[in-house]
Amino acid sequence: MLDEHKNETEMSSEDQKLLPLGKEAFEIEGPTVLTGWRVTESWITRESKDTWEIAGPAILTSIAQFSIGFITSAYVGHLGEVELAAVSIVQNVIEGFVYGVMLGIGSALETLCGQAVGARQLNMLGIYLQRSSIITLVTALFLLPAYIFTSPLLNLLHQEKHISEVAGKYAIWSIPQLFAYALNFPIQKFLQAQSKVWVMTIISMGVVGLHVFLNLLLVIWLDHGLLGAAIAGNISWWILVLAHVVYVVSGSFPEAWVGLSLSAFSSLCGFMRLSLASAVMLCLELWYSTLVILMVGWLPSPEVAVDAISICMNVELWTLMISLGFNAAVSVRVSNELGAGNPKGAKLSVAVNVVTSTVFGVIFAVAILVTEYQFPKMLTTDPTVMKETTKLVYFLAAYVLINSIQPVLHGVAVGAGWQSTVAWINTICYYIVGLPIGGLLGFKSSLGVQGIWLGVIIGIVLQTAVLLFILCRTNWREEALQAEERVRSWGGSPPGPLVE
Incomplete structure (x- = not known):
């Protein structure tokens, strides 16, 4: 103890300014604390390391989840030009719109969970997750008509009538994916805020492999056509979401997740605005x-x-x-x-x-x-x-x-x-x-x-x-x-x- 105190007192005042406050500043997943204006190469190196520990898995996760729709289109392309056009319209117009809304709403959780982690208020993360999930599920109900009335909507946009009819059927069959999106993004932001991104990556990449097999089974081998493609997408997205849910509630986050709480229904207005x-x-x-x-x-x-x-x-x-x-x-x-x-x-x-x-x-x-x-x-x-x-x-x-x-x-x-x-x-x-x-x-x-x-x-x-x-x-x-x-x-x- 005396030796440690002696070493610390022998440091120059400039060096002491660069010391982090507390041992936890050296944790990879904890915040980096800068106490002076001078930024040394070691700080930049550590910040780059922290960045890549999040960015690397996040890149792989984005590619994997994007690939689910890409794989669906690849298999549907074997069914015919009309089927491919119909699925492409649903993915780019209907699902693209819904996906953007859900991702945007989930970004509010990114702000709040990230700041709560920095403040060491981990007990609030589970409450924030539940609040966000409530909002996204209610939003999904409001977006449901976009799936149900896809065919009339596309006709209003002067799309070819036959393609619109096929797209309408596929959209209705894909409704379960809407509610999977509603839960996916809040959980994703909950995990990202705590830098628990590799688990997301592993689950997402595993689901991509499963999705390839399901399309091969349902679209090609069992010849269920577009219905098979929609079922494969529904199963893949819900397995992805349920795997994340199991990970969250299984005890991996003893401080952040303590179970369902009625507190999730408080402050919903402010949460909704953000x-x-x-x-x-x-x-x-x-x-x-x-x-x-x-x-x-x-x-x-x-x-x-x-x-x-x-x-x-x-x-x-x-x-x-x-x-x-x-x-x-x-x-x-x-x-x-x-x-x-x-x-x-x-x-x-x-x-x-x-x-x-x-x-x-x-x-x-x-x-x-x-x-x-x-x-x-x-x-x-x-x-x-x-x-x-x-x-x-x-x-x-x-x-x-x-x-x-x-x-x-x-x-x-x-x-x-x-x-x-x-x-x-x-x-x-x-x-x-x-x-x-x-x-x-x-x-x-x-x-x-x-x-x-x-x-x-x-x-x-x-x-x-x-x-x-x-x-x-x-x-x-x-x-x-x-x-x-x-x-x-x-x-x-x-x-x-x-x-x-």
């Missing part, structure tokens, strides 16, 4: 890309242009999986640090995640430019479509680069609880600036699809610039105080003093 703000923020983001494809479809002779931009969007979607991993990581790290009363740790996490994700964006953008004439061949054999796709390669590279930064900034917004602010920024930058400019360039000039996409990129660049400006002006100490108040007012006790 949930709706999260949903609006995310849906405005998702609909922006969807509207691009719709606008291209309004061009004269749009078939080739739609195919070309769809290829580009598919490429961008796969690169986006990496950025979504950093989105999850920075959200967890920022919320943990703010909840712990450590604004400087949150600031460091933002810098590390933005730089790391941007590096990947640069790598992907360069790869796209280098393979300008090769990557379209992987997705189409039509020479006309390939030629049109190569015309968009510079737009795709710019889009991928910007989208390596922007999801990270959204993750910061979720971690800090800025969902309402970002929703307004998205509305202005995307729908008041980006889309009108894209429409003007696309329809009133000879640029066509290139003009539409240029306008969209302008909107994203503006939104990213505004978010970066806000980050530079952010008072992180004030954000930490707001996190403390949020934890206290919604059921927890305040954390320790802010780390200066």
Whole structure:
């Protein structure tokens, strides 16, 4: 004891400023505490390590869950063009809308659970999980008509009648997946906030293997067609959700999960406001890309242009999986640090995640430019479509680069609880600036699809610039105080003093 005290007193005052407060600061899953303005290489290395421990599994989980729908389409493609078109419409229009709403609502839990973990108020996590699940299940009931009336809705959108009828049947058969989504995202955010992401990854990848077998059995061997594909999807999603539920309630979280509680029904209004703000923020983001494809479809002779931009969007979607991993990581790290009363740790996490994700964006953008004439061949054999796709390669590279930064900034917004602010920024930058400019360039000039996409990129660049400006002006100490108040007012006790 005396030797330890002697060693500590012999340290320089500058070194002592860099010491974390307490032994728990060295825990991998605990918050990183910075006590001085100087950030050494060791702090950056440790922050990168913490980031990758969340981002790596989150990337694999996103790919695995995305692959469930991709595998379904691959098997349905053997049934015929009408069946494939019907499933594609349901996945991209109906399920895409529902998935976005559920994911957005679940993001409120990401803010609250992350800050509660940082504040060491683990007892609140189970209550937050139950509150979020109540809200998502009620939301699923309100979204149920979208599945039941898929066919009439598609007819209103002037889709081909026969495809609309087949899509309507498939949507009704897929209703169980709606309620699986409602439970999946709250549990996912509950686990992410505590950095328990590898279990999610293992379960998700196991379900992907099961989904391949179920489609082979029900669609091909037993010849149940679209009904078999819907049943396979329902079983896969519910096994994924139930496996997560078992993990949560099996005793792996003795402090965070103590059973069902009537306290889950308190503070629902405040929880709902944050949930709706999260949903609006995310849906405005998702609909922006969807509207691009719709606008291209309004061009004269749009078939080739739609195919070309769809290829580009598919490429961008796969690169986006990496950025979504950093989105999850920075959200967890920022919320943990703010909840712990450590604004400087949150600031460091933002810098590390933005730089790391941007590096990947640069790598992907360069790869796209280098393979300008090769990557379209992987997705189409039509020479006309390939030629049109190569015309968009510079737009795709710019889009991928910007989208390596922007999801990270959204993750910061979720971690800090800025969902309402970002929703307004998205509305202005995307729908008041980006889309009108894209429409003007696309329809009133000879640029066509290139003009539409240029306008969209302008909107994203503006939104990213505004978010970066806000980050530079952010008072992180004030954000930490707001996190403390949020934890206290919604059921927890305040954390320790802010780390200066």
